Amino acid sequence: xxKKIRHLLLDERGDSSYISTSIYILVVVIMIVFILSVxxxxxxxxxxDHIADQxxxxxxxxxxxxxxxxxxxxxLASQLNEVDNLNYQxxxxxxxxxxxxxxxxxxxxxxRCYLGGMWNFxxxxxxxxxxxxxxxxxxxx
Numbered sequence: 001x002x003k004k005i006r007h008l009l010l011d012e013r014g015d016s017s018y019i020s021t022s023i024y025i026l027v028v029v030i031m032i033v034f035i036l037s038v039x040x041x042x043x044x045x046x047x048x049d050h051i052a053d054q055x056x057x058x059x060x061x062x063x064x065x066x067x068x069x070x071x072x073x074x075x076l077a078s079q080l081n082e083v084d085n086l087n088y089q090x091x092x093x094x095x096x097x098x099x100x101x102x103x104x105x106x107x108x109x110x111x112r113c114y115l116g117g118m119w120n121f122x123x124x125x126x127x128x129x130x131x132x133x134x135x136x137x138x139x140x141x
Contacts, residue, residue: 037115044083044113045128051076052132055088055107063138064097065090083111083128099136107132 008017051073058072059065069090077086090096092105099105109130114122 040082041113041115041126041128044080044111045130047080048083048109048111048128048130049132051080052088052107052109052130055109056132056134059090059099059105059107060134060137063101063136063140064095064099066097080111083113086111098140099138101136101139103136105134105136107134 008019054076055069055073058069062068073088077083080086086109088107088109090105090107092099092103094100094103096105109132111128113126113128115124115126116122
């Protein structure tokens with residue numbers, strides 16, 4: 001039986017059998033699903049970069065992390081329901097609630113997405129991180 005299967009798979013006559021055709025179709029479908037999953041991860045990364053940019057603009061204008069910053073993050077993050085553990089962190093050399101004009105700050109957004117294939121099996125976890133940087137434009141007296 002092994003010799004028949006091996007002979008059938010190694011046959012180079014040019015004609016194709018039902019077995020080889022179904023194997024080719026299966027391989028193509030698996031490749032298409034993998035490519036679509038990778039494009040999904042790339043689009044999530046782009047969305048997270050957009051959220052980081054919007055948060056940098058908001059912090060620049062308000063001069064620090066306020067309740068509006070958290071509300072903006074929650075509003076933008078609610079659109080990304082396929083990302084788990086989505087959170088943000090603002091780092092600054094001074095107090096992040098009152099960032100003086102000209103002081104740089106950094107925004108980091110982290111989340112976990114899955115490379116799952118068909119039916120969202122969540123096979124491979126992918127940690128995604130987006131960064132943003134800005135300088136405060138608010139003068140605190």
